[in-house]
Amino acid sequence: MKKCGRCQEKKPVAAFFKRAASFDGLQARCKLCCAKHARSPKGKTTQKEYNQSAKRKTLQKKYKQSPKGRASKKRYEQSDKGKTAKKKWQQSDKGKISSANKRHRKKIAQAAQAVRER
Ligand SMILES: [Zn+2]
Numbered sequence: 567m568k569k570c571g572r573c574q575e576k577k578p579v580a581a582f583f584k585r586a587a588s589f590d591g592l593q594a595r596c597k598l599c600c601a602k603h604a605r606s607p608k609g610k611t612t613q614k615e616y617n618q619s620a621k622r623k624t625l626q627k628k629y630k631q632s633p634k635g636r637a638s639k640k641r642y643e644q645s646d647k648g649k650t651a652k653k654k655w656q657q658s659d660k661g662k663i664s665s666a667n668k669r670h671r672k673k674i675a676q677a678a679q680a681v682r683e684r
Contacts, residue, residue, distance in 0.1 A: 572599035
């Protein structure tokens with residue numbers, strides 16, 4: 567059991583999110599209080615600021631390169647949601663430019679390869 571720092575109620579450990587940085591490995595607030603905070607205007611601002619921070623970007627990059635992150639990406643790409651999103655992106659202007667660039671880069675690489683083999 568652990569006491570929530572917000573609502574002061576004693577709750578089982580399962581009612582708290584994990585937090586590696588704290589001494590007991592758990593968040594000070596219970597899940598319910600975390601959810602309430604996240605929905606509040608202040609919580610939304612904090613989340614937005616965190617999402618745009620360099621720390622988050624570094625962590626995200628690290629996660630994406632980890633085996634877990636790659637597996638997650640693969641799972642998403644194979645899901646219906648991921649497939650729809652990819653199709654939508656490919657049909658957008660940005661996607662069209664990107665795939666044209668990809669084809670162009672491939673052509674250059676093949677030409678370079680041919681020169682090297684000669
Ligand atoms: Zn609480």
